[in-house]
Amino acid sequence: MFTSNENVLHLPYPDGLKAILNIASAAQSREWLSHWQSINMAGTRLWNLPGLAQQLGVAQISLKDESTRSPLGSFKALGAPIALVRLIMRRWPEHRLTAKDLFEGRHRDLLGHFTVISATDGNHGKALAAAAQAVGCECVIVIHANVNEERERAIARFGARIIRTSGNYDESVEEAARLATKNGWNVVSDTSYEGYEDIPRDVMQGYSAIAAEVIEQSDSTVDECAFTHVFVQGGVGGLAAGIVGYLWEFHQLNRPRFIVVEPNQADCLYQSAAAGRVTKATGSVDSLMAGLACGEASPIAWKILQAGADYFMTVSDTAATEAMRVAATGNACDAPLLVGESGAAGLAGLIALLQQPAWKAEAGLNAESRVLLISTEGATAPSVYKECVGETAESVLSRQAAWLKRGG
Template structure:
C-alpha cells in the first residue's frame, strides 16, 4: 500500500527544524564518533548496483552498506553513543568531560554509578550497551517477547543487564520508563514521547554521519544537485528517516530528492500518521519479521520532521523483505553480493513493489531516469535467522563478496 503525503513541501529547510537538528550538529557528532574504537574509521561503502538497476528499469541504484559500520552490525552504532555522550555532558557540566575521552573510557571511575536504560528490538540496545561499556557506566536493556534469544545474547555480550517482559515493543518502552523513574536511571531511547524529546533528538542527530558520508561518496556535493532523485528510508518509529531526510533537506533545499518511507504492513504507524496528519499508532499486530521496524507508535519528534518532507509512505509484507535479502545476497556479474538483514531491505522491497505496478511507478516518478538511494541498515544481526531466510550463511556471502571485489 502507498499513500502520498499532501503536507510534503519543497522549500528551504525551516529555521524551526534547524534549531532542533542541523548539519552543523551532525558534523560535530561525526567528529566525536571518529575516534570511537568500535566504529569503522573509514565509514561504510556506497555501492552502485547496475544489474539490479537495469532489471528494475531505473538509471542507477546506490546502496549504503551499514553492515560494515562496526562489529555492532548496524547504523544504530551512530545514534546511541552520541545520545549517551550528550546526556553525560549535560548532566555533569562541572566535570568538563571531553567527548572523545568519554568514548575512550577515560572517566569510567567517575561514572561507575551512572545507569542508563532503554527498550529495544535489538540493534539500539546493542549499540547502547557497547557505548555504556566503553564509557564505563551501567546499562539496563528491556526486551519484549518477540526479541530473539540470539539478539539478547548479542546485547548481553557488552555487559548489559537484561530485563524481559511479556508484551510488545511499545510495552517495553513503558516498562523502561517505569524502571528509570523508580530507580533514578536515565532512559536513552530512540523514540520520543510526551516530555521526552531531547535524547531521541540526539540519537537522530547521530545518524547525520551516514548522510554526510553518502554526500562525500556520491557526485552530489555542497551546492550541487543530488546524485539521486529518490531516497527510500526504513520506517520504524521514524528516527532514521528523520535523521537522513532532515540532513538532505537542509543541504539541498527545494532541490531535495523525493523521500519514500517503507515499513511492515503490520507495523504501519508512519503510514497511519500520514493518514491522520499527526503521529499515530499502527493498526496491525506489530509482529513482523523485520524486527527493527516492528514498532507500534510513531515518534512524535521524528514526525515533526517527516510530515513536511516525506513524499510517500508505503507498507510491505515480510515475504517482500525475504526476497530482497536473497537478491542482495546473490549479487551478479556487476553487482557486489551484500549481507543485508531483515530490516535493512525494506527500501529495496518497496522499490520492487512500486516498479511492479506501473501506476505506482508513474505516481512516484520511478522511471528510466530515476537514480535511487537505498540504506541497507544492518547486516546479519541474527546470523542464525539470516542463514535460514537466505539459505546461505552471512560468512558465505561475505566470502563471495571478497572474491567479487578482488575480480572487479
C-alpha cells in the first residue's frame, strides 16, 4: 500500500516542532553519547551502491549502515542510553551529574536502587539494558510472546531481568507501564502516550545523530540536499521523526522527500496518515520485521511525521527478505552488506515503489533521483538472518572484507 500525506507542510521547520526536536539538543546528545565506550560515535559507514542504482533506474542509492553502531548491532544504541542519562539528570539535579561520569559508572552508589523498565521487540531493550549496566542501575525488560529466545538471551547478557508476557508489543508496553506504577520503577520507552513524552523525545534526539552524520558524510549543504528521497522505517515513528525533524530543520525548504515504510500487518503510521490522526494498525502486528511490529504510533513522533513525511507505504515480509538477499549479494560495484530484517524495510520499499508506475510517478522517483536508505540493524538474531538470506552473517561480512580488499 502507498499513500501521499495530505497534511504535509512544505514550509520552514515550524517552531512548534523545534520545541520537540531540534539540532542543538541533538548535538548535545551526540556529544554525551561519545563518552559511552559501547558505541561508535566516529560514524557508521555511508555506502554508495552504484550497481543497484543502475539496476533500479535511479541516479544514486546510498545506504547508512547502522549494523556497526555498536556491539549491540543496531541504531537503538543511540536512543535508550541518552534517554536514561537525561532521566537520571532530571531526577537528581542537585548532583550536577555529567554524561561522562554516568557512562563511566562513577555514580553506582547513587543509582543502586534506581530501576528502569521498558517493553521491547529486542533492540531497544538490549540498548537500555547495556546502558543501565554501564551507569549502575537496575533494569527490567518486558518482552512479548513473539520475541524469539535468541533476542531474549541477547538482552539478558547485559544483566537485565526479563519478564515475558502473552500478546503483542502494544500489550507488553501496557504491562511495563503497570509494573512501573506498581513497583515505583521508571519507564524508558521509545513510544509516547498521554502524560509521557519527555523520554520518547529524548530517544528521538539520540536517533538524530544518524542524520547529522549523513550530512557530514555526503555533499549536503543547507541550500542543497545530497538526496532527493529518504526512505525510513516506521515502527512507532521515533526513528522516522528523528530523521525527518533533523533534515527538515537543516535544509528547511530544500529538504528531501520522506517516505515512511512499515510492514503490511503493522501499518499504524500508514493508517494514521489515512485518518489524519493517530490510530492503530489494522493487521496482526506480528512481522518478520520485529523492530517494526508495532500496533500504535507514538503521538509525539506523529506530530513531526504528520507535518513532515511526504508519503507512507507498507511492504510484505517476503519483500523484506528479498531486500536482505539483494543487499547481502552485492555485485562488482557494490559491497555485500549485512542488513537485518527491519533494516531492509527501506530498500524493500524502494524496490516496491519502483515496480508500480503510478506510485513511482506520484513519489517523483526517476532517473535523476538520489535515494538515501537507512539500514537500522545487522543480524541481531543470527539464526533468523541465516534462515532469511541462506547464508550466515559471518559469511556475508567475509565477502564484504574481500570486496573491500579488492579496492571496491
